Amino acid sequence: MAGERITLAHGAGGKLSQELMQEVILPEFGNPLLNELHDGAAVQMSGKLAFTTDSYVVRPLFFAGGNIGKLAVCGTVNDLAMTGAVPRYISAGVILEEGFLLEDFRSIAHSMKEAAEEAGILIVTGDTKVVGKGQADGIFINTAGIGDILPDVHISPKNVKAGMKVLLSGYLGDHAATILAGRHQLELPDSIQTDCAPLAELVQSLLRAVPETAVLRDPTRGGLAAVLNEIAEASGVGILIDEEAIPVRPEVQGVCDILGFDPLYLANEGKVVAFVPEEKAELALQTMRNHKYGKDACIIGEATAEAAGQVGLRTGIGGIRVVDMPLGNLVPRIC
DSSP states (O other), X not given: OTTOBOOGGGGTTSHHHHHHIIXXXXXXXXXXXXXXXXXXXXXXXXXXXXXEEEEEOOSSSEXXXXXXXXXXXXXXXXXXXXXXXXXXXXEEEEEEETTOBHHHHHHHHHHHHHHHHHHTOEEEEEEEEEEOTTSSSSEEEEEXXXXXXXXXXXXXXXXXXXXXXXXXXXXXXXHHHHHHHHHHTOOOOTTOOXXXXXXXXXXXXXXXXXXXXXXXXXXOTTHHHHHHHHHHHHHTOEEEEEGGGSOOOHHHHHHHHHHTOOGGGSOOSSOOEEEEOGGGHHHHHXXXXXXXXXXXXXXEEEEESSSTTOEEEEOTTSOEEEOOOOSSOSSTTOO
């Protein structure tokens, strides 16, 4: 299919639609549930369930360390994980633009397959539509997912109490810096790439070790600043973080300096923020560091009884500045 492109007929439900299914979709996603090719999938679940959905419109479609397909699967897996669930099944709805390269679609589908396999989930149903040239931007993907909530786990920002420690699983801003570098033709070393990764296994390890974990969030759009402000407002506590404890790679800080961004507001696609009781903080930290996606985890602050609903940053010179909620999306189409 080298050089071949998507046509409107690929979305018309006829022979070309069948060929797209047989030559791209099923070879990558095929499993007994999807292979039924029914209007939906009948799946086996138990207990309390988590359900989530998201859409992906990132630009560029391919970037260092990933592409829109990997991002779509990991994003939905991570949203489920943050609820305290074990992700089980996801759906994938794809909108293709007429003229899109079939080989690029195959590459994206293969990345989705690899991400799903790493996360231990199945893509069990989906849909493909084709729109006319100029009516989309290559490809958009919508995913929805369901998972089983772990027993004895209750994740909610309302569980956060003063004195709890704030943990971050690693460096901030790698994903956003990678996307920005791609858009603005900035050169970054090969070591800097998207942090996009499925976090379910890391989160499950943390919850097994520290089931008292109050809340989990992945700092995607709006970054760490948005997540902490949302939690502070919902819980009615203050949050104080330490500037010197927050890990940011020098290369990412350099991109921020050039383009005028603050790493606290940059999107991440493979990081988790966790609030845990003070007495369990070291156990939580070591548990995260024992996993490949948490090896750079650190304690970055704590919840406080003062300044309820606000987030403060203790600076390197000893002062405290307020970290506001971002007014809008600083970097559009980041995911």
